[in-house]
Amino acid sequence: MAAKEPLRVCVTGAAGQIGYSLLFQLAEGNVFGRDQPLILQLLDITPCLPALNGVVMELQDCALPLIRDVIGTADPLVAFKDIDAAFLVGAMPRREGMERKDLLAANVKIFKEQGDALDKVAKKTVKVLVVGNPANTNALICSKYAPSIPKENFSAMTRLDQNRAQAQVAAKLGVPNGSVRGCIIWGNHSSTQFPDVSHAEAEVDGRWVPVPEAVNDQQFLRGEFITTVQKRGAAIIAARKLSSAMSAAKAACDHMHDWFAGTPAGRFVSMAVFSDGSYKTPEGIMYSFPVTIENGQWKIVQGLAIDDFAREKMDATAKELCEEREEAIAACA
Ligand SMILES: NC(=O)C1=CN([C@@H]2O[C@H](COP(=O)(O)OP(=O)(O)OC[C@H]3O[C@@H](n4cnc5c(N)ncnc54)[C@H](O)[C@@H]3O)[C@@H](O)[C@H]2O)C=CC1
Numbered sequence: 078m079a080a081k082e083p084l085r086v087c088v089t090g091a092a093g094q095i096g097y098s099l100l101f102q103l104a105e106g107n108v109f110g111r112d113q114p115l116i117l118q119l120l121d122i123t124p125c126l127p128a129l130n131g132v133v134m135e136l137q138d139c140a141l142p143l144i145r146d147v148i149g150t151a152d153p154l155v156a157f158k159d160i161d162a163a164f165l166v167g168a169m170p171r172r173e174g175m176e177r178k179d180l181l182a183a184n185v186k187i188f189k190e191q192g193d194a195l196d197k198v199a200k201k202t203v204k205v206l207v208v209g210n211p212a213n214t215n216a217l218i219c220s221k222y223a224p225s226i227p228k229e230n231f232s233a234m235t236r237l238d239q240n241r242a243q244a245q246v247a248a249k250l251g252v253p254n255g256s257v258r259g260c261i262i263w264g265n266h267s268s269t270q271f272p273d274v275s276h277a278e279a280e281v282d283g284r285w286v287p288v289p290e291a292v293n294d295q296q297f298l299r300g301e302f303i304t305t306v307q308k309r310g311a312a313i314i315a316a317r318k319l320s321s322a323m324s325a326a327k328a329a330c331d332h333m334h335d336w337f338a339g340t341p342a343g344r345f346v347s348m349a350v351f352s353d354g355s356y357k358t359p360e361g362i363m364y365s366f367p368v369t370i371e372n373g374q375w376k377i378v379q380g381l382a383i384d385d386f387a388r389e390k391m392d393a394t395a396k397e398l399c400e401e402r403e404e405a406i407a408a409c410a
Pocket residue numbers: 089090091092093094095096120121122125166167168169170171187207208209210211212234235237238266320321322325
């Protein structure tokens with residue numbers, strides 16, 4: 078069988094901490110498959126080029142069979158040229174005591190510039206995952222400045238929150254992580270997000286049952302569980318004095334893997350995507366929904382029951398996203 082053509086994949090912020098964890102997983106074939114050759118196009122800012130060069134050298138030294146070329150650059154027009162997929166990680170991370178939206182004015186301008194560059198040189202089929210915070214609103218701005226690329230090709234990462242929710246439920250039930258599925262993250266990757274397990278299932282004693290039934294502790298599921306997931310990023314910063322990197326890189330790989338490979342029948346994952354008004358959310362914000370994916374196209378799962386508790390939480394996070402959108406548009410003007 079003829080070898081596959083290489084995919085061109087860009088990682089921005091490639092000299093940073095998420096980049097360092099992400100690149101090996103990517104280069105090994107965990108995202109696009111172990112038979113998919115890759116050309117890695119790595120972007121960072123000029124002062125970080127010496128460090129980026131070190132990362133490029135390390136990737137060469139791994140002697141990985143899938144890697145056809147590794148390019149390190151500070152020029153977005155070089156990094157985005159003809160790419161099939163982009164992990165937009167490069168941005169300033171928050172420090173202790175900050176909310177993610179405190180990064181908005183500084184980071185959103187990066188995504189304006191990168192949207193513009195993607196528009197000029199990336200493939201029109203490129204799939205763009207925004208990781209840099211505030212991720213949802215950065216993705217919105219990036220897409221706005223890349224009008225020739227379909228808006229469905231942009232998404233922001235809430236997979237880390239989904240993974241955190243799954244792990245918290247598994248720990249509560251004392252079951253392996255693989256025995257919990259269907260946790261949903263609604264809304265913003267921020268402390269207003271709504272981690273929702275009312276449609277999730279857990280495998281207990283060989284039988285899949287609804288998580289609310291398996292946990293049988295509504296006070297926990299509506300209280301401590303939600304705040305733990307919402308505030309997990311801040312807890313990691315407080316502990317490490319640096320923001321999550323290993324878990325963020327793993328989640329970015331999960332997200333892009335599923336976007337390209339699709340979701341198994343009957344299963345969904347959470348991604349922040351353009352709202353079409355589903356579940357009475359405001360249209361045109363990047364809101365995290367449960368989605369199924371087939372042939373590289375995501376579809377918002379429809380028809381899930383939303384009770385009053387969920388409604389209130391879903392509206393609060395939508396409101397924050399609308400406010401962020403206004404601030405971001407003003408910052409880019
Ligand atoms: N959505 C999510 O779940 C998560 C998002 N994040 C966010 O990811 C971002 C990166 O985090 P880390 O890797 O820990 O930060 P880091 O500070 O270790 O690395 C960021 C890298 O981005 C580079 N950079 C800055 N501006 C750039 C630009 N205009 N173009 C290209 N590169 C640029 C920096 O030079 C640095 O090398 C932060 O905004 C952080 O808040 C982090 C964890 C989870």
